């Protein structure tokens with residue numbers, strides 16, 4: 460470990476002893492000491508006391524400007540007043556019913572009028588939304604196989620946990636023109652993996668190859684329109700349109716996993732942003748305004764499979780009134796055109812500010828942003844797929860992240876495959892604070908990078 464990074468880690472440990480202590484307690488009963496693997500990192504994760512608006516406090520009382528926002532699930536920011544009012548009202552009038560109620564059609568109307576779908580069903584997590592979408596696509600086409608992109612993340616069910624983070628030499632992931640399916644951990648059945656075909660993001664040839672190799676066997680292509688499991692990787696011009704055409708040509712459905720992009724890209728999500736219309740859309744995270752809420756939507760003719768009792772969908776917690784009240788408040792009072800204008804302005808300011816500092820200090824990297832998400836990408840040129848993303852200098856990235864955290868800014872979730880989120884409760888002053896922290900750390904980041912690149916060149 461190089462000295463500047465060591466210094467940031469020492470500062471981190473000095474500032475957060477209560478998190479270290481809490482993590483030790485958690486370790487006894489929770490694997491990795493956390494409730495989701497994504498929350499674990501070295502030396503230990505920050506434990507949170509409370510959160511409000513654009514900020515949270517850790518157990519030691521340190522304040523942070525929050526651009527993690529629960530892995531991008533809080534475009535509303537913490538405890539948005541409209542969401543809290545709706546939730547509080549609901550808490551004393553029934554939190555779980557297991558029976559239909561009026562908020563269901565109201566929220567379904569909101570979803571179907573904003574996104575290009577005719578009907579939807581609700582759930583609680585992104586995992587559920589992608590799982591049910593894939594099952595519906597298989598039922599609608601009578602085919603078992605799906606195409607997903609190497610590096611794409613769609614949750615934790617068996618069809619999704621394939622080639623999420625394959626890493627040679629541990630994994631043999633094949634040639635970039637013919638990527639192999641690699642299980643995302645033990646316990647994923649071989650039969651599931653056999654039904655998931657892997658293609659390379661931004662490479663239509665690898666997609667068409669799968670269709671040709673598996674005639675009449677592919678039910679759907681599932682993808683995030685912007686790959687947000689590798690920092691932030693934009694679709695190149697014509698890529699999404701090409702996928703639409705391939706699906707039409709080979710009779711497969713196009714599934715946009717909009718768990719992240721749906722609420723955060725713009726008012727109408729990726730279909731509005733890119734002008735490409737998928738067959739199915741998966742929503743979760745920021746549509747719940749801070750409560751667990753997900754939805755999947757598609758054409759009526761596909762949803763008729765559920766109406767006709769051919770595909771089964773259920774769930775005890777589906778449309779629980781608390782989440783639905785939060786969802787309605789979020790659609791009507793948070794995800795408004797006015798608020799998109801506000802966050803777009805902040806996003807432009809943050810992006811421009813980062814770009815200036817990167818140019819001034821000579822950091823080898825670039826800034827990419829879309830909607831309220833963005834990231835500092837520590838690469839010499841724009842990444843186009845998972846394999847471009849792999850060779851990151853992890854220590855340098857940790858230097859950036861811990862440096863920012865020590866300056867009171869959680870610039871994004873921990874892990875270099877994530878990105879920042881701006882909430883509707885963030886202000887211009889928040890963005891100034893974020894940029895000031897980055898300007899403060901950028902010099903030492905640039906110096907460390909130069910040294911490391913120099914050492915590599917000398918080898």
Ligand SMILES: Cc1ncc(COP(=O)(O)O)c(C=O)c1O
Pocket residue numbers: 530583584585586587589612613614615683716717718719743744
């Ligand atoms: C694109 C995408 N799809 C699906 C999921 C899974 O969502 P959840 O964690 O709510 O199950 C995530 C979560 O990060 C995601 O980013």
